[in-house]
Amino acid sequence: MNAEHSRARVLVRTADGSRTLSWGAEHYHSIHGAVQESTHVFIKAGLEHLGKPHVDVLEVGLGTGLNLLLTWIRCLEGKLTVAYHAFEPFPLEADQLNALAHCEDLAWPGLHEPFLDVMTSAADTWHEGMGGLRFKRSPTDVRRLDADQEFDVVYFDAFAPNHQPELWTVEVFERMHRALRPGGLLVTYCAKGDVRRAMISAGFAVERLPGPPGKREMLRAVK
Ligand SMILES: C[S@@+](CC[C@H](N)C(=O)[O-])C[C@H]1O[C@@H](n2cnc3c(N)ncnc32)[C@H](O)[C@@H]1O
Numbered sequence: 001m002n003a004e005h006s007r008a009r010v011l012v013r014t015a016d017g018s019r020t021l022s023w024g025a026e027h028y029h030s031i032h033g034a035v036q037e038s039t040h041v042f043i044k045a046g047l048e049h050l051g052k053p054h055v056d057v058l059e060v061g062l063g064t065g066l067n068l069l070l071t072w073i074r075c076l077e078g079k080l081t082v083a084y085h086a087f088e089p090f091p092l093e094a095d096q097l098n099a100l101a102h103c104e105d106l107a108w109p110g111l112h113e114p115f116l117d118v119m120t121s122a123a124d125t126w127h128e129g130m131g132g133l134r135f136k137r138s139p140t141d142v143r144r145l146d147a148d149q150e151f152d153v154v155y156f157d158a159f160a161p162n163h164q165p166e167l168w169t170v171e172v173f174e175r176m177h178r179a180l181r182p183g184g185l186l187v188t189y190c191a192k193g194d195v196r197r198a199m200i201s202a203g204f205a206v207e208r209l210p211g212p213p214g215k216r217e218m219l220r221a222v223k
Helices: 034-050 066-076 094-100 109-120 170-179 193-201
Strands: 010-013 019-023 054-060 081-087 133-138 151-156 180-188 205-210 217-222
Touching (some): 019 094, 034 066, 034 180, 054 066, 066 133, 151 170, 193 205
Parallel strands (some): 054 151
Antiparallel strands (some): 180 217, 205 217
């Protein structure tokens, strides 16, 4: 990943009209609809499924910040409060975030400046006063995650296992299992059999759920 990191990222319009980036053969979101996929997998099957008034989120792969924005909007709507810690070793530049214009696609244009601010300012610092959301991003590689029962849900949004197999291992799932409280959830767009088996080996109970448009299934792992 490091050696390839400088490869250009290209703006792509997905089938639901929202934008994402492509990076070689990989996409940051499904080309069948970025907002649809993020809402289905991470918000509905993860965050909202918990049904808690306060949720501690760990995101693995902050990327373009779309999952952050969708979570933040639910906080601004008064649905819950969230402490959101995101890991991203390869943060995007402000010009890439500007071009993506997620806040415009989500019909929350007023969020663009505060969003850009938290996405590009100091890492490893909690940003407060965001209307029910606290946010911190860290350059941490998920393979060095060292948390014990700190989170209610993990948004596991790494690039696909054929692209980054080193992130979809039993050892990484064991670290995420340890980071979750009992009853906590790990959600991901990936439904591969090898991935499901690695999650089970790490101690999770795993459900196959219907996927977002364009994908038959997704996985939800429960501690
Ligand atoms: C599918 S994209 C994430 C999409 C993102 N959630 C969004 O809404 O735009 C995968 C992300 O994982 C990041 N990543 C790569 N290696 C990682 C690692 N070892 N630990 C954590 N994140 C990593 C990539 O830089 C990339 O931003």
